[in-house]
Amino acid sequence: MMLARVAGxxxxxxxxxxxxxxxxxxxxxxxxxxxxxxxxxxxxxSNLAExxxxxxxxxxxxxxxxxxxxxxxxxxxxxxxxxxFACVRYARENTxxxxxxxxxxxxxxxxxxxxxxRQHAQAACNSRRExxxxxxxxxxxxxAIVGLFSGTMPHDDAYQLxxxxxxxxxxxxxxxxLDLHSAISFxxxxxxxxxxxxxxxxxxxxxxxxxxTYRRLVAMHVRSNDAIRFLLQxxxxxxxxSHCLHEMENCFRLMPKSQxxxxxxxxxxxxxxxxATADLDAVALHExxxxxxxxxxxxxxALLQNYFHxxxxxxxxxxQAQGEIEFAQQ
Amino acid sequence: MELARxxxxxxxxxxxxxxHALQPRAAAQPLFDYLNSLHEDELAKRRQAVDATxxxxxxxxxxxxxxxxxxxxxxxxxIPRVMGRKEWExxxxxxxxxxxxxxxxxxxxxxxxxxxxxxxxPAEVLQDSANFRPQCVGITPRFGVWAHICGTDLVRDKDxxxxxxxxxxxxxxxxxxxxxxxQVMKRIFPEVFRTTNILPVDDYPMQxxxxxxxxxxxxxxxxxxxxxxxxxxxxxxxxxSYLAQQMGAYLVEGSDMVVGADDxxxxxxxxxxxRVDVIxxxxxxxxxxPEVFNPASVLGTPGLMRAWRKGNxxxxxAPGAGVADDKVVYxxxxxxxxxxxxxxxxxxxxxxxxxxxxxxxxHVLANLDKLVVKPANESGGYGMLIGPRAxxxxxxxxxxxxxxxxxxxxxxxTLEISTAxxxxxxxxAPRHLDLRPFVLQSDKLxxxxxxxTRVAMRKGSLVVNSSQGGGSKDTWIVEDAA
Numbered sequence: 001m002m003l004a005r006v007a008g009x010x011x012x013x014x015x016x017x018x019x020x021x022x023x024x025x026x027x028x029x030x031x032x033x034x035x036x037x038x039x040x041x042x043x044x045x046s047n048l049a050e051x052x053x054x055x056x057x058x059x060x061x062x063x064x065x066x067x068x069x070x071x072x073x074x075x076x077x078x079x080x081x082x083x084x085f086a087c088v089r090y091a092r093e094n095t096x097x098x099x100x101x102x103x104x105x106x107x108x109x110x111x112x113x114x115x116x117x118r119q120h121a122q123a124a125c126n127s128r129r130e131x132x133x134x135x136x137x138x139x140x141x142x143x144a145i146v147g148l149f150s151g152t153m154p155h156d157d158a159y160q161l162x163x164x165x166x167x168x169x170x171x172x173x174x175x176x177x178l179d180l181h182s183a184i185s186f187x188x189x190x191x192x193x194x195x196x197x198x199x200x201x202x203x204x205x206x207x208x209x210x211x212x213t214y215r216r217l218v219a220m221h222v223r224s225n226d227a228i229r230f231l232l233q234x235x236x237x238x239x240x241x242s243h244c245l246h247e248m249e250n251c252f253r254l255m256p257k258s259q260x261x262x263x264x265x266x267x268x269x270x271x272x273x274x275x276a277t278a279d280l281d282a283v284a285l286h287e288x289x290x291x292x293x294x295x296x297x298x299x300x301x302a303l304l305q306n307y308f309h310x311x312x313x314x315x316x317x318x319x320q321a322q323g324e325i326e327f328a329q330q
Numbered sequence: 331m332e333l334a335r336x337x338x339x340x341x342x343x344x345x346x347x348x349x350h351a352l353q354p355r356a357a358a359q360p361l362f363d364y365l366n367s368l369h370e371d372e373l374a375k376r377r378q379a380v381d382a383t384x385x386x387x388x389x390x391x392x393x394x395x396x397x398x399x400x401x402x403x404x405x406x407x408x409i410p411r412v413m414g415r416k417e418w419e420x421x422x423x424x425x426x427x428x429x430x431x432x433x434x435x436x437x438x439x440x441x442x443x444x445x446x447x448x449x450x451x452p453a454e455v456l457q458d459s460a461n462f463r464p465q466c467v468g469i470t471p472r473f474g475v476w477a478h479i480c481g482t483d484l485v486r487d488k489d490x491x492x493x494x495x496x497x498x499x500x501x502x503x504x505x506x507x508x509x510x511x512x513q514v515m516k517r518i519f520p521e522v523f524r525t526t527n528i529l530p531v532d533d534y535p536m537q538x539x540x541x542x543x544x545x546x547x548x549x550x551x552x553x554x555x556x557x558x559x560x561x562x563x564x565x566x567x568x569x570x571s572y573l574a575q576q577m578g579a580y581l582v583e584g585s586d587m588v589v590g591a592d593d594x595x596x597x598x599x600x601x602x603x604x605r606v607d608v609i610x611x612x613x614x615x616x617x618x619x620p621e622v623f624n625p626a627s628v629l630g631t632p633g634l635m636r637a638w639r640k641g642n643x644x645x646x647x648a649p650g651a652g653v654a655d656d657k658v659v660y661x662x663x664x665x666x667x668x669x670x671x672x673x674x675x676x677x678x679x680x681x682x683x684x685x686x687x688x689x690x691x692x693h694v695l696a697n698l699d700k701l702v703v704k705p706a707n708e709s710g711g712y713g714m715l716i717g718p719r720a721x722x723x724x725x726x727x728x729x730x731x732x733x734x735x736x737x738x739x740x741x742x743x744t745l746e747i748s749t750a751x752x753x754x755x756x757x758x759a760p761r762h763l764d765l766r767p768f769v770l771q772s773d774k775l776x777x778x779x780x781x782x783t784r785v786a787m788r789k790g791s792l793v794v795n796s797s798q799g800g801g802s803k804d805t806w807i808v809e810d811a812a
């Protein structure tokens with residue numbers, strides 16, 4: 001039995017923590033790949049804001065997209081609700097309302113992560129070397145938090161909601177990172193272009209900690225079609241969209257009154273498995289990803305409606321009921 | 331360990347840990363032996379460790395200010411306040427006696443009003459009481475108990491006498507800090523807990539749970555208990571969440587609950603509505619139920635009073651319990667104890683003057699420079715005048731307030747409240763403090779072992795409220811030496 005408001009806060013806490021980690025990964029791998037770019041190729045920093053779907057917000061506050069402004073925006077800017085600092089702060093605020101349903105150490109861990117980011121965000125913006133170390137520390141602390149969840153929390157509804165938040169955010173981020181490729185305009189020189197395309201794909205896989213796995217499971221060379229299929233469909237890789245959806249199905253199966261949500265999630269996974277990735281050009285990929293994000297949004301909305309507003313379905317008990325009715329206990 | 335001898339030299343208050351020759355009192359001797367065994371910079375290191383621990387544990391309270399709500403870290407002094415078990419047990423007996431009498435008094439006020447008919451308590455005081463709730467008349471909650479949780483503020487005067495300063499019967503806070511202070515001490519000074527026999531404090535959440543469970547209208551079933559909080563912006567939110575967590579209770583806001591036409595309280599869960607049996611409310615009466623009290627309140631739940639009157643939900647403290655949490659009522663407590671229990675009060679009241687009585691009012695107005703004047707219904711140290719420290723203009727303004735509304739004011743002599751050594755700039759300096767034990771009553775009575783010691787961190791200051799710069803200490807009740 002769980003309060004609807006508490007359920008919502010758990011879900012958002014998990015999404016925010018996942019987003020903070022994903023942003024940290026994205027920044028680290030991008031910074032890394034820049035060092036290897038061939039002559040004549042340039043990387044537009046604004047792509048990073050686009051991936052996060054935040055280019056409009058960015059353009060409002062910053063006159064120019066360069067490394068410094070993008071880092072400020074993605075790491076420490078409080079007005080950007082997806083910046084690492086903002087996400088960690090929201091997660092901490094959420095956790096504050098959840099202390100009674102979480103293991104006692106959880107608050108200390110998340111509070112420590114918040115204090116760490118607050119103290120180091122600026123240094124991470126200013127220096128590439130420090131940025132790498134600091135963002136890695138953020139990722140590690142996040143891992144410790146996930147470990148604490150799975151190792152100490154009862155695997156009850158609260159646990160499933162956290163897992164749901166984590167996986168839907170993860171799936172969403174994977175689609176966004178894929179979308180990066182449709183946003184880049186590559187140079188005309190075919191040799192440079194080919195090298196650049198592969199570089200960017202390597203960076204993409206790296207940002208999802210997928211490069212090593214890809215080489216082991218798929219191929220040594222990174223080709224667009226293979227990478228797209230891997231990140232969308234490969235059930236073995238924990239950050240592929242299909243894997244995330246499968247995790248969500250498992251969560252729903254353990255949650256009360258979840259039949260519709262189970263169906264919705266399974267259906268989307270099935271459709272992804274059947275979608276041919278071989279002939280997707282940049283435009284088609286972008287359109288397809290838009291569609292996927294919309295469908296993930298539908299699952300999100302249905303989840304909100306089903307759990308966080310669940311009580312509205314049952315009309316208030318009448319005078320005759322005298323509290324003898326047990327409501328939808330499962 | 332260096333003592334601030336210069337500060338102690340000009341100091342006339344009772345010190346909890348040191349006698350007049352600045353030697354440790356018997357109960358504090360093991361503590362001082364321990365402190366003296368620590369290397370000079372060891373204490374400074376521990377002090378830093380305390381700060382880091384409190385920061386990591388996120389023990390905070392919120393202060394309202396014009397700049398928005400600031401989440402402040404709970405200020406904690408690592409030097410504990412120590413009291414011998416024998417003295418404490420006598421205080422404990424006094425606390426229980428007091429709450430037992432106060433509950434009989436509240437139940438009488440809402441029912442027969444025998445104490446008024448017998449001429450022991452003046453009807454005018456009740457008539458003008460801001461916390462009397464006509465909506466509660468005729469109700470007798472289970473066990474006849476209204477104030478289930480009481481935080482009693484105690485101070486010690488110059489001659490060593492312990493006085494009750496006030497009884498907080500509405501939504502007393504601070505108990506979580508009492509519990510967390512002990513956790514912090516155990517983490518930072520684990521050695522001393524081996525060498526000193528310090529009585530544990532951590533049974534409070536279990537006692538609180540049992541008290542609340544005893545109020546459940548559904549006997550024999552595991553009760554659903556909810557802690558009702560005004561929300562994250564309340565200064566005591568940390569405590570609400572902490573207690574819910576410790577008890578395994580649900581932390582709810584008013585909008586998380588609804589009351590059906592069946593007069594039963596439900597909370598909104600992910601699977602629908604679920605019945606609530608007991609509410610530990612941490613919001614004031616006025617906001618509890620917009621159907622009955624303040625109609626503009628968004629903190630409460632419409633219909634709570636209906637459900638409570640029908641006996642379908644237990645509420646602690648009961649609505650209306652605050653009638654006895656009034657500084658004018660306070661002055662009558664010795665008579666109240668005598669009247670209902672036919673016992674002599676174990677704990678002393680501070681001698682008080684009631685401004686509603688003409689003779690006493692004239693005395694107060696003539697001696698404003700020597701007295702502390704308090705409004706009847708404020709808490710947190712707001713709206714009071716500390717005569718000896720006020721300017722003549724402030725005293726004149728206050729005299730005007732008293733003449734306008736005499737029922738609302740009472741006055742007491744300025745007590746020289748006791749001190750304890752407190753770590754200030756690397757030295758132990760005397761700082762004034764009070765003690766807030768917590769007392770529970772349902773079918774049985776319980777009082778915490780010690781309580782929350784609040785300390786005024788500024789030199790000479792008497793204001794211990796956390797909202798006004800106070801800090802706190804761990805409170806040790808130790809076995810007396812054989």
